[in-house]
Amino acid sequence: MGARISRATLLRWAPFLVLIALVVFFTILNPSFFSLRNAARIALAATPALMVAIGVTFILIMGSIDLSMEGAVSVTAVLFATVFLQLGGTLASWAWIALPAAVLAGAVFGMLNGWLHVKLQIPSFMASLAFGFVGTGLALMMTGGDRIRVEDELFRGLLTFRFAGFPLMVWLAFGFVLIAWFIQTRTTIGRNLYAVGGGEELAHASGLNTRRVRVIGFTLAGAFYALGALMAVARIGIAETATGNNFMFISITSAVVGGVALWGGIGGVWNAVVGVLIVNVINNGMVVIGLPDYLQDGVLGLMVILAVVLSTDRRLVSFVK
């Protein structure tokens, strides 16, 4: 154990250090940033995006990309709300089945997405982009463009019930992060995702059914998109075609800012967590310090570039696309 921190360790923790630096930065500019209330606000805003970012992280680990999350979130949110209201509209009845049903639907959606990509040999970028349209389209077809209100107090308890200052859904999300972490580090599926991302041909040559791994990866991602959809509905109490809007870019950006590489094999669940927090701290911080709203997209963009630059090991990367 030397006193000097190795370069590798520093880079590994770089996204986390960026997060700390941002918190300190905004706290200096406005001390009210650093409060339990504001922390809860950031956590709440981050929760749905966090679930989606974790889902897409599994895909990025494989070196693929998934752009279907907006469709997946919309269609599972609408499906959940429809089934939930049909079965009684309160968690105290059989309507609770809508919750696991939505997650299952998300998994099936992801499985179909991965299956199309693998079976038709279409690169994931295109397959998932097109399949995302199908998802958004299905949601639109089911709602006819209307909003579905979910007003059950028990379900909205995810938002309204607080423990130690944070809404229930934040704690629940934390639980799902642990599950995702478990899948990533302690299961064959998790290891296989890294094997495919680290070098697909090698993984294939060593006897791994890489196509099956890919489909499983997309299925897993779909289930997490559905969790994101449930949190999004719990947060605003409405399910509609637009529920999925903006999740695509924000979730992928978050994962990359947190240190997940777009070329596969690098990063994991905790990187997604840190990345989502970085993006949400920036978003919240800009409001707290009173930055004019027209500047916020630009400043977010510049800070994202800065965060990625700080946490990329330029010695290892020969070129980027």
Add this chain to the structure above:
Amino acid sequence: MMDFQRIKPHLPWLTLVVLTAFVGIANPTFLAPSNLLMLAGDIVPLFIMALGLTFAIYIGGIDLSAQSMANLVTVIASIYLASMGAFVAVLCVLAGFLFGTLSGVITTKLKVPSFISTLAIGGVAFSLAQWLSGQKALFMDASQRDASFGWMIGRTGIIPNELFLAAALLLLCLFIERRTVLGRALKAVGAGELAAAASGLNVARYKILAFALSGALAAIAGLLFSVKLSGGAPTIANGFLLPAIVAVLVGGTPLTGGVGGVLNTVIGTLIVAVIRASMLYFEIDATRQQMVFGLVLIAAIALTIDRSKLRVVK
């Protein structure tokens, strides 16, 4: 027996012909020349944006700032048309070129993936557009617009004037792709960046130029769009980005780079146009169009992409 390998490169336009015939058989009025020309004229702003994106995608990157760039240019054009007249076009293209260059520099020098860098630069362009416009919709003076850019819109005979602009830009891009050092260099970079760098090519410079071209063409798309609408706003071109990317991909320029090109994008844009128009002819309910679009798209992409140059499908 027909050799499938020999048909493969022709799949994009065959797909287009089949789709067009399919709609035409169901409804022959679709095939009327004036109708087809009008359809083509309407899609020109999208086509120009897709043309630019082709360069970014051809080198294995992506330009997600194209839509924000077009938005920004509608604002710039609307504000400065009064003082600069037709020269505002120079300002617009220059702005696009500079923003594209910036994306390229961030991608190549700072090693930020283009997915992130162009998205971020798009955010900067959006902020600038909001600031310049005061977050309001802007309008062009109709007579000033007609004096400077009237030639872009309207029609000559039955041919929409936009098509002349599209043809000129297509020829320019085709020339860049086929007859210039830049075009050859981009092909080399797309086919294998490491090999290109190893053989002494200044890869970074050509990649930056590809993004700059993408930005400049997005700017022209924005200019045409603002002329057509006689105004501008920071969100007016929203909804263009994904269809433009789709047009490039469905034409047969996959994101892996080095395959396809600007001619493919012509076919791809027309495929998108025909699919969209077919919704009207088959009287598909508005709430179902998005889903049908997605399904037809998957079929079209599955048909058009040339997998022989993809080693592993990621």
